[in-house]
Amino acid sequence: MAKTKQSLPFDKRGGVVAIQRPLLESENYLTLRPQQKVLITLLQIHWRNYKPVDYGVEEAAKKIPCDRRIAMRAFKVLEERGFISLVDESIFNSRTQSKSRSWRLNWLPFNSLPPSNKWELWKNEN
Template identity: 55%
Template sequence: MAKTNKLPFDKAGGVIAQQRRMLCSPAYLGLSAQAKVLITLMQRHWTPKGPVGFGVRQAQQEIPCSRTLALKVFGELIEAGFIALEDESLFCSRTHSKTRTWRLTWLPCWNNRPPTNDWEKRQVSISTGPFSIPESGSQVSNMDH
């Protein structure tokens, strides 16, 4: 007889899970704290039915941060390969406005397309204080230099 899962996940509000492989990657570790927050905020809106609508104003309010920093954080996630712009925003006072929409590259896309994991394809090298983490992910001490 199969055991039922008794983990205390929130069934009413849902759960956001992220790949350990992604969270340990040099690409993720090299992100600013605000970019790491934005990844989770955007994933909260993900569905397999279409792109994620998330704008600069929403990022400003939810991170919270300035407009300049919000724009920088979106750029950081694009450059690192975690998000890709699907559709630009549109503001028109006479008609309906729409927010930018994004594809989260670590998650499956609509129409059953698998994740592209663009973040794995980027060349990164991050520096974290006395340690430098090369692309392979192994730690090398810089204290002797």
């Protein structure tokens, strides 16, 4: 007879966000500012393998919390360092609903493809 699997205490609270140890220990990640590290976690909360993450500057600024310009800079730095890639640009129309930018998280699989891990290619120029 098979043993029943014991669940861990955190399984009962609605899921877990796990980030790879190589990413957390990389110089690329360690040299990020605190707001940029928080944004990585916020993006991963919304990650699904079958679709890009729709997440905008306004939402990030509210959740981090920080100024809108700091949130914009956080997205730019994460994109420059290879953590995220833009999949779809945002759309703003005052008469219809607005749409946030869509992002691929390069440390996670996307559309059944393996992670691109572009963040590993970053070199510190200082």
